[in-house]
Amino acid sequence: MEWLKKLSNAIDYIEKNLDGEICYEEAAKIACCSTYYFGRMFSYVAGISLSEYIRRRRMTQAAFEIQNTDRKVLEVALKYGYTSPTSFNRAFQNVHGISPISAKAKGCILNAYPPIKFSVNIIGGNVMPYRVEEKEAMRLVGIRMPLTMDMEENKRSVPHFWENTLKSRQFANICNLSTRLPMSILGATVCQNDEIYYYIAAATDQPVPEGMVEYQIPKATWVVFENNGLFKTSVQDIFKRFLTEWLPFSGYAYAELPDVEVYPISKEINRSGYCEVWIAVKKEKENETHGISN
Numbered sequence: 001m002e003w004l005k006k007l008s009n010a011i012d013y014i015e016k017n018l019d020g021e022i023c024y025e026e027a028a029k030i031a032c033c034s035t036y037y038f039g040r041m042f043s044y045v046a047g048i049s050l051s052e053y054i055r056r057r058r059m060t061q062a063a064f065e066i067q068n069t070d071r072k073v074l075e076v077a078l079k080y081g082y083t084s085p086t087s088f089n090r091a092f093q094n095v096h097g098i099s100p101i102s103a104k105a106k107g108c109i110l111n112a113y114p115p116i117k118f119s120v121n122i123i124g125g126n127v128m129p130y131r132v133e134e135k136e137a138m139r140l141v142g143i144r145m146p147l148t149m150d151m152e153e154n155k156r157s158v159p160h161f162w163e164n165t166l167k168s169r170q171f172a173n174i175c176n177l178s179t180r181l182p183m184s185i186l187g188a189t190v191c192q193n194d195e196i197y198y199y200i201a202a203a204t205d206q207p208v209p210e211g212m213v214e215y216q217i218p219k220a221t222w223v224v225f226e227n228n229g230l231f232k233t234s235v236q237d238i239f240k241r242f243l244t245e246w247l248p249f250s251g252y253a254y255a256e257l258p259d260v261e262v263y264p265i266s267k268e269i270n271r272s273g274y275c276e277v278w279i280a281v282k283k284e285k286e287n288e289t290h291g292i293s294n
Helices: 002-016 024-030 035-046 050-068 073-079 085-096 151-166 169-177 231-250
Strands: 130-135 138-146 185-192 195-203 213-217 220-230 252-254 259-263 272-283
Touching: 002 024, 002 035, 002 050, 002 231, 002 252, 024 035, 035 050, 035 151, 035 185, 035 231, 050 073, 050 085, 073 085, 138 151, 138 169, 138 185, 151 169, 151 195, 169 195, 185 213, 195 213, 220 231, 231 252, 231 259, 231 272
Parallel strands: none
Antiparallel strands: 130 220, 138 195, 138 213, 185 195, 185 259, 220 272, 252 272, 259 272
């Protein structure tokens, strides 16, 4: 459960700097992972993006000050990092539903978002079929799209990428590339040289066709989760349950290698069925420093 303590320490850093500069890289360093993986883990565990959490917390504190001090709205805006009154008004209204000026009135309704506290809870015992396997290096070949640091945006854009790919000739070409285990269509989230991509690819030893790219995943230990259901919702649920239910008790740490979704090769455009999610892990004691940089 060491990773939960590190994540909590990163949240403490954010809370102490709500009225100053919050460095995402520093928060990730405290959590002992890369900036991208910190944002990714936070999004799944907290249910909102890191940037949205910070915005809500700042606007919560701003509302307290507007109502309980004699500070002018512009002073409060500057304190919480907004040099433009327009952008502060927009952010405040998005959280509270009223303008900062209106918040000065007694009896108005505001929304308070308390700080997030991470803890392990006893929750319903829904089964999570899994196995832990050592796998050799995998060479992926396929197509890719860039991702952003906004996890919520990525959750929306990746399904569109799949939809477009399934309707294109590229999908059949990727299927034909599959010559190595797991002999499936793979979706992989890759952080490479500070850039983030989502791949739709196959494990292969064939040459890279024109218009495609390759990526080498090193030999690793993987926890493999089995699933049968709607691909989009079930795969996202697996990542959340991995972080909140499986990982804290497993004795493993997140290895920060590409997460791999394994789908059956089919000529039909299926959106549900059996699939697997592969997440690279390592023994928790090995994770004393930053994760692997791809």
